[in-house]
Each structure stands twice: as structure tokens, then as C-alpha cells.
Amino acid sequence: MPPSLASLPLAGLALVVFACFAGLTAVSAALGFALERALPERRVFDLPLFPGQLRFELLGNAVFLAVATVTVTLALRLGVVRFGYGGALAGALTFGVMVPGFQVFYWLLHRAMHHRALVRIHRWHHRSQVTTPLTGQSMSVFEALGWMLGYVGLPCLLSQFAPISFWGWAGYLAFNVFGNIVGHANVEPTARQAATRGATWFANPFVFHALHHARWTGHYGFQGAMMDRLLGTEWSDWPALYEQIASGRSLTSLKARGDDQG
Template sequence: MFDLGKFLDWFVVLVFAHVGLTVVAAAIGRAAERSPEARPIQGDALPEGQVAREQRANLRFCLVIPAALALALQGGWITWGPDTLGWGIASFFVCSVVFDVYFYGLHRLLHTRPLMRFHRLHHQSRVTTPWSAQSVSTVEALGWALGYVGVPWLLGHVAPVSLIGYFVYLFYNVFGNIIGHTNVELGPPSLTRSPAVWLAHPYTFHALHHARFTRHFGFGSTFMDRLAGTEWPDWVDAYAQVMAGRPLRQHGKTEPPA
């Protein structure tokens, strides 16, 4: 049964939380881009009006996602497990992996000819900013919402996740997505040689998706692109070039080592 009062209670809290997190993360990302020590990923200039367009789309995203979560929470759609420390940590990592699998599938679908019109708004940002992360159409935002609600719902049929662990993951998901679209590389030089890259790729990895369009569909990891064969073979070279202080040019073009 739909409980309007409970829905509005959740919705108001979640909107304030999502908007606040978005503004803080975007401010951190923009500050990083302006830092004198910044290592820009893409060297091309932003088109006029891009940031304003992205900010308008962010407002829509910050309403759609809280509405979907509030609907699920007020209706008790998700079975929650214990909020112990161990279960919370396990819930965080399981949700991270399952969401990455879901997002890869969603992203590949959005790149098909029938659905590309719903994803085109996001790809108007070839050089990304923190605001690019949530600059998506209403249909694409609903796809994100389905993942945010569907992951804990699905896992609840196997082993219910921790509510606290899941909300910590949501924070990580939203914050990481926004910071991950910042047009500077913040990753350590050794990341490409570490097994951790399977679960946490550098920002250059996703920047190449915006520049080149046809590969790197994963969310925050490389494992789905590696398993599906959609990894650019020269992305490590691109990362090394950016880390050396030489931004990529149009279409993420790499240059021979200096």
C-alpha cells in the first residue's frame, strides 16, 4: 500500500542529501580542475553553455533518484539484513560489484541504435566536468533508478543487505561518479600495475569513453570491459601521457612518448 506521508518524509530527506552531496562533490571536482598542480585529461576547451546545460540535467537527476528510492523505502520493497560492521562491509562490496554488472549492461543498451537518443545528452559532454556525471535524460535517469532500487531488491532474495552498508555504497556511488568525471587525473602512477585497477579505474579510463564513444562502458571498474573485450588497448599509454602532464587531444588521441 502506498503511504504518501512516509513517501514524502523519505523523498524530502533524500533530495536534500542528494543535492547536497552533488554540490559538494562538484565543488571539490571543479577546485581540483583549477588547481595549479592539476593534470588535465582532455586538453580541448569546453563548449560555451556546457556547464549550465549539465547543471539543469543534474537537477532532474536529483529528483528522479530520490523519488525512486523513497517509493521503494516507503513500500518496504527491499528486505534489509543486519547492520553489523561485517555485514555492512560485505553489503558495500557486493552492491558495488552487482551494480557495476548492471550498469555495464544498461550502458551497452543505451549505445544501441534504438536507445541512443536517450543517452545522447550525456555524450554532448566530450570534455567532461563534475556536472557531466548526472547530466542524463529522464529515461536514462530511470535506468539508474532501476539499478539503485533493483540491486538491493535482487540481493534481498539471496542474502539481504545492510541498510547502512547500502547507503554508504550509494554515497560512494554518487560521489565517485561526480568526482570521476572531473577533467583531471587524481590516480596514483602505479594504479595501472595494481590488481586494484580491476575494481577502481583511473579517471582517464572513463574520459576515453566520452572522447571516443565506443568502448569503456563500465561504471567505476575495468573488470566488465576486460571480460567483455571492450577495453581500449592504449588506455594505459593515455594514462601515462596524462600523468606526465600532457593532456589528450581531440577524440582522446595519444602521442608517442616524449
């Protein structure tokens, strides 16, 4: 960890951590809403939000930011993640291992939260059936703690084998916060060339997760279709729905199905 952070008193460190998460959240949400405004013909669902949805989601974001600030501050102060020295290569390596690692972790966490025993902690996030950029981090305190297993627990585990790069880890957190927020925007900015079966192993069009909110089941992964494809939880009609949205016809029902599913 940079010496300037290590020398801060606990409250100062917490303030820096909060400022990073809150600042990135604000910038990402602004970009997500700007995307929705810039591409009205690419709306995923042409349906209204539930009354008070944005206020409800803001509250969820406050919960998430509080949990993230406390967890990351304590993790840094207690030194639970072993950071090594190293430059750009170590940073790139840490980032390159953590990002796909999170995809596997998140699919498992998310699938577990849809089990009867845990579903209560996930209902807050699913209150939003039509999503907004604020939906991404709108969740219960217990779900936020689950995310912390990915943001802090996974790097902690990895660093037991080899020290990881502080900046690689910070980049991984920023990438996830940004992707989670912008990726919940109710818009489909993905170009056709990037919405192919090959490309979606790694990066999904936005409609992919939008369908999870609309349908409740399937599509437990977020960033890419890899885990859902390998484990049989991918909806087969999303390409048809993507095509419909990309040709300027938004979905007008949460029950919308692609051609192959009638």
C-alpha cells in the same frame, strides 16, 4: 530502515532523501572542481567545454536528483527492499556485494544504451565530450531511470535472497554518487602505482572514462576495467595516454591516440 525515517510522513521522507542526494552531489562536485583547480598540469583534455555546458549539465543533474528522490522515497515507503537487522558486518557485506554487482550491472546497462534501439536516451550524457564533475549525473530522465535499476532494483533483487543492511545500502549509494561525480572531473589524479594493469581491474584512472566520452565507443564500465577487459571493449592505448597526461602533457584533441595505435 531506522525508525526515525520510517515514522516520517511521505513529504518529510522525500525531503530527507532529496537533501542526502543533493548534499552529496554538491560536496562531490565541489571536490571534483577543486581537484581540477589543484592539478592544472594533470588536465586530461586541454580543450574548451561547449558553450553553455555547465548550465546544460546542471539541468541534467536536476533531472537525475528528481528521479532519484522519487524512486528512493517510494522504494523506502513501499518497502520494496527487505532490510534486516545487523551491525557493521552486515553493512560491510551488503556494501561488498553491491559495489561489484553495480559494476556488472552498469556495464550491461551502458552497453545496451549504446545499441541503436536505446541510444536516444543516452545522448544527453554524451553531449559532454570533455567532461566536468557535473557530467556524471547529467542525463535524460530515461537514463536516470536505468540508474535506478542499479540503485534500487539491484538491492531489491538481492534482498529477496537475504535481507540486506540499510546502512550498507546507503553507503553503496553514497559511494556511487561520489565516484560518478568526482570520476568525471577533467583531471588525472591517479598515481602511477594505481594505474597499473593489475590495479585497474578494480579502479580506473580518470582518463579511462574520459576516453569513452571522447570516442563514443569502448570503455563501458566506470569504476574498474574488469568488464571491458573480459568482454573486449577496452582501448589498448589508454596506458600510453595516461603516461602522457601524468608527465604533464594534456591531450589536445578528442581524437588523440596512444603510441601503439599511431
